[in-house]
Amino acid sequence: xxxxxRLKRDFRFLQAASRxxxxxxxxxxxxxxxxxxxxxxxxxxxxxxxxxxxxSRSVTYRELDMLANRFGHWAIGRNLRRGxxxxxxxxxxxxxxxxxxxxxKVGVAAALxxxxxxxxxxxxxxxxxxxxxxxxxxxxxxxxxxxxxxxxHALMVWVLGLEEEDEASNRRGLDAAIKGASAVRPDRSxxxxxxxxxxxxxxxxxxTTGLPKAAVISNSRARLYMxxxxxxxxxxxxxxxxxxxxxxxxxxxxxxxxxxxxxxxALIVRKRFSATHFWPDVVATEATRFVYIGELCxxxxxxxxxxxxxxxxxxxAFGNGLRGDVWDEFQTRFAIPRILEFYGSTEGNAxxxxxxxxxxxxxxxxxxxxxxxxxxxxxxxxxxxxxxxGPNGLLQETAxxxxxxxxxxxxxxxxxxxxxxxxxAASQKKIIEDVFVRGDRWFRTGDLMRRDxxxxxxxxxxxxxxxxxxxxxxSTTEVELRLGEAPKVSETIVYGVSVPGAEGKAGMxxxxxxxxFNAKAFAAYVDAELPxxxxxxxxxxxxxxxxxxxxxxxxxxLVADGxxxxxxxxxxxxxxxxxxxxxxxxxxxxxxxxxAKL
Numbered sequence: 001x002x003x004x005x006r007l008k009r010d011f012r013f014l015q016a017a018s019r020x021x022x023x024x025x026x027x028x029x030x031x032x033x034x035x036x037x038x039x040x041x042x043x044x045x046x047x048x049x050x051x052x053x054x055x056s057r058s059v060t061y062r063e064l065d066m067l068a069n070r071f072g073h074w075a076i077g078r079n080l081r082r083g084x085x086x087x088x089x090x091x092x093x094x095x096x097x098x099x100x101x102x103x104x105k106v107g108v109a110a111a112l113x114x115x116x117x118x119x120x121x122x123x124x125x126x127x128x129x130x131x132x133x134x135x136x137x138x139x140x141x142x143x144x145x146x147x148x149x150x151x152x153h154a155l156m157v158w159v160l161g162l163e164e165e166d167e168a169s170n171r172r173g174l175d176a177a178i179k180g181a182s183a184v185r186p187d188r189s190x191x192x193x194x195x196x197x198x199x200x201x202x203x204x205x206x207x208t209t210g211l212p213k214a215a216v217i218s219n220s221r222a223r224l225y226m227x228x229x230x231x232x233x234x235x236x237x238x239x240x241x242x243x244x245x246x247x248x249x250x251x252x253x254x255x256x257x258x259x260x261x262x263x264x265x266a267l268i269v270r271k272r273f274s275a276t277h278f279w280p281d282v283v284a285t286e287a288t289r290f291v292y293i294g295e296l297c298x299x300x301x302x303x304x305x306x307x308x309x310x311x312x313x314x315x316x317a318f319g320n321g322l323r324g325d326v327w328d329e330f331q332t333r334f335a336i337p338r339i340l341e342f343y344g345s346t347e348g349n350a351x352x353x354x355x356x357x358x359x360x361x362x363x364x365x366x367x368x369x370x371x372x373x374x375x376x377x378x379x380x381x382x383x384x385x386x387x388x389x390g391p392n393g394l395l396q397e398t399a400x401x402x403x404x405x406x407x408x409x410x411x412x413x414x415x416x417x418x419x420x421x422x423x424x425a426a427s428q429k430k431i432i433e434d435v436f437v438r439g440d441r442w443f444r445t446g447d448l449m450r451r452d453x454x455x456x457x458x459x460x461x462x463x464x465x466x467x468x469x470x471x472x473x474x475s476t477t478e479v480e481l482r483l484g485e486a487p488k489v490s491e492t493i494v495y496g497v498s499v500p501g502a503e504g505k506a507g508m509x510x511x512x513x514x515x516x517f518n519a520k521a522f523a524a525y526v527d528a529e530l531p532x533x534x535x536x537x538x539x540x541x542x543x544x545x546x547x548x549x550x551x552x553x554x555x556x557x558l559v560a561d562g563x564x565x566x567x568x569x570x571x572x573x574x575x576x577x578x579x580x581x582x583x584x585x586x587x588x589x590x591x592x593x594x595x596a597k598l
Contacts, residue, residue, distance in 0.1 A: 009356055010366055016232060016355040017369070023231035027223050027414040031196045034219040036104040038226065038262060040065065040185065046237060046264035053268045053285065054093045061264075064098055066183040071102025072190075073181040078133065082107030082194060085202065087131035088248070089113045089122070089140045092269040095160055096247050097257065099135055104200050104219075107191040111202040111214065112248040116531035118143045121478065123150035124211045128422050129202050135174065137161055145171055196220035196414065202422060203250050205346045211478055214422040215347035217250075220414040225250060226258025232340060232353060233318055235289060237264035242287035244273040244296070245471075250346040251319060256291040259318070265289075275299045279308040288313050293471045294321030295503035297330045302501065302594075310335045318342070321459075321468075323503070324360025331359075343457065347430070349418045349443050350375040350408025352457055361456040362449070370455075374416050376442075377404035377449055377457075378435070385463055387432065387444075395435045400453045403460050407435065407442040418443045467496030468504035470533035479507065479536070482529045486522060488514040491545050495555055497538065497562045501594030506537040510545070510558050510570075517541055519573060519580040527578075537598050538563040539573035539580055564588060574598075 026033075047062040059067065075086065086103055088110050090096045100110035111129035113122070122143060126134065132153065136144045137160040148155040148170065155170060162173040201217035235241065241260040245252030247269065260267035268285050273296055282290065297317075300309075318340035322330070331339055343362040344351035352363025352375055365373045377398040379388040387405055390396050398404035410418045410431070420427025435442045448460040466473050476494040483492040491512040496505030511517075519539075526535045546557065561567040563574065565583045573580035574587060575598070581587075590596040 010368075013355050013364065013366060016353070019231045019234070020228055020353075023227045024224055024415060027196065027220050027227065029196050029220055029412065029414055029417070031220075032194070034104060034191065034194060034196065034198070035200050035222040035226070036068075036101060038223055039068075039101055042262055042264060049237060049264055050266040051261060052094050052097060053266060055271065057094065058266075059094055061261075064094070064101075065185070067094070067098040067178075068102035068105065069183050069185050070178045070181040071099045072105040072108075072186045073102075073184075074178055075103055075106050075108050076186070076190070077177075077181065080106070080108050080133070082191065083109075083199075085109045085111050085129050085131040087111040087113055087126050087129055087134040089115050089117075089134060089136045089144050090160075090247075091115050091137070091139055091271040092243070092247050092252075093137070093271070094269075095135075095137075097267075100201060105186045105191070107194050107198065109199045109201060112204070112253060114204060114212070114246070114248055114531070115140050116533070117147075117212075118531070119147065119529060120150060120482070121211055121531075122147035125204055125214070126155065127151055127153075128214050130422075132156065133158060135160070141171065145169070194219070196223065203248065203253070203346050205473065211475070213347075213426050216419045216422060217254075217346075218417070218419050220417065221419060222254060224414050225254035226262055228351075229255040229259040229318070230262035232342075232355070233259040233289060233316060235259045235263040235265045239263070239265040239288045239315075240268055240286055241265055242268045242270075242282055242285060242290035244270045244278075245291055245293060245319075250344075251293065252291060255318075259289065259291070273299070275303045276306075279306045279312065282312045282314065283308045286313055289316045289318065290314060292317055292319035292322065294319070294323055294326065295471050297322050298326050298501075298503045301326055301330050301333065309333070316340060320344070320362065321503070326503075327359035343447075343459065345445060345447075347418075347421065348408055348445050349410060349416050350406060350445060351415075354456075358456055360458060362459050364454070364456045365451075366455050374409040374411065375457075376407055376409075376436075377402075377451060378407055380405040380448065380463075393434060394437070395432075397436075398450070400451055403448050403450045405463065406445040406447045406449050406457075407432065408445065409435075410441040410443055467507070469496070469506055469537075470504070472531075472533040474507055474534045479509070479530065479534050483509055483511070483526070483536075486525045486529075488518075489522075490514055493545065493555055493558060494536065495559050497559065499537075499598065500592055502598065506598060507534065508538040508540065508558075508563060509536040510540040510542060512543065512545060513541060520578065523575070523579045535575070537575050538583075540568070540570050541573070542570040563591075 043061040043065040051061040051064045103110050113125045133156050135158050141159045144157050157171045158174040160174050196219045200219045200222045202214040204212040243252050243256040247253040316338045317336050341354040354361045354363045378395040387395050430444050433441050446463045451457045479494045480492050493510040497508045499506045565572045572583040574583050
């Protein structure tokens with residue numbers, strides 16, 4: 001790259017960084033201006049503009065604010081107080097946003113729980129939030145009520161759209177109660193004493209320890225996410241932001257929401273992503289921006305040509321996980337003028353943006369700004385899964401091209417804080433001390449990356465057993481726990497395997513079964529116990545498990561074999577509709593050539 005090209009690139013970076021800095025600078029940990037104040041300021045500026053559109057209706061900023069106020073007053077009416085939590089188990093819909101914004105107005109936190117969870121995982125997510133009230137709708141209340149039976153405290157389930165109530169249960173309809181609550185903004189005195197350090201939300205993340213962990217999202221962190229994307233996406237009031245990502249995740253629920261609602265734009269939400277209906281809907285809604293995860297883009301690229309795929313008004317796609325092998329085809333085929341890739345995590349304090357649109361890079365830190373950024377890569381031992389310390393006892397930063405773990409310096413500024421999880425022990429495990437100087441503290445992201453000589457960062461892999469499939473992090477520990485309870489299954493090992501043409505890794509389970517294996521019954525059990533993204537795509541049946549000298553399973557050998565039936569005498573199965581079928585050589589060949597749908 002020539003001198004003037006580098007100068008132009010650096011100038012663009014400084015322009016974007018300046019916009020970002022101006023937007024997040026007002027966020028101070030002790031400030032009494034909360035996330036709901038940012039929202040109310042937007043309402044006051046654009047009261048009559050469309051704020052949110054879902055499958056059933058649209059609302060203006062004023063109408064969304066009034067609905068949020070009703071949720072806030074409802075919470076007060078239920079004697080909920082500052083520091084209490086209400087769990088939300090809802091699909092993408094207008095009430096999802098109105099609920100947590102309304103609760104924030106009265107100092108009540110909202111636990112944004114994955115609406116695909118069932119059983120023990122859902123019970124666990126409710127339990128760690130300490131919520132005694134849960135808001136569901138007709139799609140989710142059955143799972144919520146079932147999960148409530150696994151709690152050690154009473155839980156009232158409030159259901160949107162419920163007409164018939166069962167007085168003998170802890171289930172009530174919510175519509176009438178919300179309509180009967182005041183639409184006037186709760187007085188600010190209700191949240192007197194709250195600051196940006198106060199908890200606004202709990203957003204769940206699947207880690208390597210098993211069941212979901214509840215990341216504590218303080219008001220400052222929520223404001224940071226929303227204001228940052230309001231700045232970097234350069235969204236204007238006339239824009240329309242299209243979001244099919246779940247609102248219980250930070251990318252959809254904070255990044256996309258901030259890009260739209262803090263700029264007077266419209267947020268278009270859909271309950272789920274459909275590759276076949278995506279472009280017709282984007283065109284029909286006149287969307288100008290959309291938020292992605294990498295797998296969504298890959299799905300679209302793998303679809304047959306759609307006559308509307310270039311008839312859209314999109315100006316920007318922003319998100320994370322767009323791999324280099326998909327990037328160019330995605331941008332060229334669908335005529336996307338600009339792609340803004342970023343890196344960040346729900347609970348983490350380190351982030352980076354790819355303002356240049358360099359294919360495959362998750363972001364860039366120019367050399368002249370490294371001293372102002374808190375992201376570093378440190379040398380890492382894959383065997384121990386720990387950073388490597390040098391002779392002086394401190395960690396060692398990687399050289400360009402070398403793979404290392406990303407760490408973020410913990411500081412007192414809002415963008416450098418690490419609030420952690422509801423589980424303090426889990427929070428402590430993410431902190432490493434004495435990194436570059438004695439006494440410093442850094443957040444371990446658990447992500448392996450490399451950077452090049454120009455300061456671009458590239459994602460490599462996740463540390464540990466968690467793998468990503470269908471846009472979700474899958475914890476092998478959690479899946480193993482569920483499969484280990486399946487009838488006639490005595491042992492199980494779960495791991496991710498790479499599949500040509502697919503984003504992330506597909507789940508595979510190695511099982512020791514008692515007696516004859518019933519593939520259809522096992523598939524039915526899997527469907528009942530696990531959400532779609534966590535269900536194994538492949539199975540491997542064997543008589544005994546190989547272990548190491550310390551009685552640990554030799555998972556590395558299983559991962560190396562993958563789902564290739566020629567590499568083992570064990571029987572390999574692949575998911576096929578409502579059952580699992582034996583892997584035949586022709587089916588394996590189709591999968592390897594990307595011609596089979598998984």
